[in-house]
Amino acid sequence: MFFSSINLPNILTLFRIFLTPFLVAVLLYGKDRVAFWTFVAGGVSDAMDGAIARLLNQKTVMGAILDPVADKIFLSATATVMAVVSFIPVWVAIALVSRDLIVISGVFLLKWVETPIPIRPHLWGKVTTLTEILYLFLVLMGNAGYGHPAHLEEISYMTVTLAVLSGIFYVHQGIRWFQNHSK
Numbered sequence: 001m002f003f004s005s006i007n008l009p010n011i012l013t014l015f016r017i018f019l020t021p022f023l024v025a026v027l028l029y030g031k032d033r034v035a036f037w038t039f040v041a042g043g044v045s046d047a048m049d050g051a052i053a054r055l056l057n058q059k060t061v062m063g064a065i066l067d068p069v070a071d072k073i074f075l076s077a078t079a080t081v082m083a084v085v086s087f088i089p090v091w092v093a094i095a096l097v098s099r100d101l102i103v104i105s106g107v108f109l110l111k112w113v114e115t116p117i118p119i120r121p122h123l124w125g126k127v128t129t130l131t132e133i134l135y136l137f138l139v140l141m142g143n144a145g146y147g148h149p150a151h152l153e154e155i156s157y158m159t160v161t162l163a164v165l166s167g168i169f170y171v172h173q174g175i176r177w178f179q180n181h182s183k
Contacts, residue, residue, distance in 0.1 A: 122173075
């Protein structure tokens with residue numbers, strides 16, 4: 001079953017997961033340009049895995065589960081280390097990582113109480129992830145010396161606001177799903 005799910009989109013998703021420790025290391029060692037390009041490679045792999053899966057009709061259950069997990073691992077690790085090295089405010093990293101932990105915990109909790117829940121991204125989640133990627137990209141770009149992006153503070157507020165709102169949305173959806181299926 002597992003090996004039958006190995007296709008190019010899933011390989012790209014796994015690449016993003018395995019890229020995460022390298023990105024963490026280059027951030028911690030102050031290799032700002034390498035960190036920027038590593039983050040770009042992760043972002044490109046994220047865009048490509050979904051596009052290829054749709055284009056070549058290679059969607060799999062493994063990919064549907066693994067892709068959002070890979071996003072959360074890659075982005076949460078990046079935000080955490082960027083806060084540690086003072087690239088972004090700690091409160092921003094806490095908000096972003098907390099939202100991901102709450103969503104993942106909710107999914108595991110629903111599975112634990114045997115509530116069938118479809119794992120499908122919602123527009124709120126997609127917009128939040130895209131905004132988070134944009135924010136982290138712009139910060140890394142500036143630290144790598146590729147320009148000084150304007151309005152980073154405003155983008156950080158927008159990113160956190162979307163993270164909080166999408167987190168509330170997913171918690172609400174999880175509660176509704178539980179209530180509808182526990183009768």
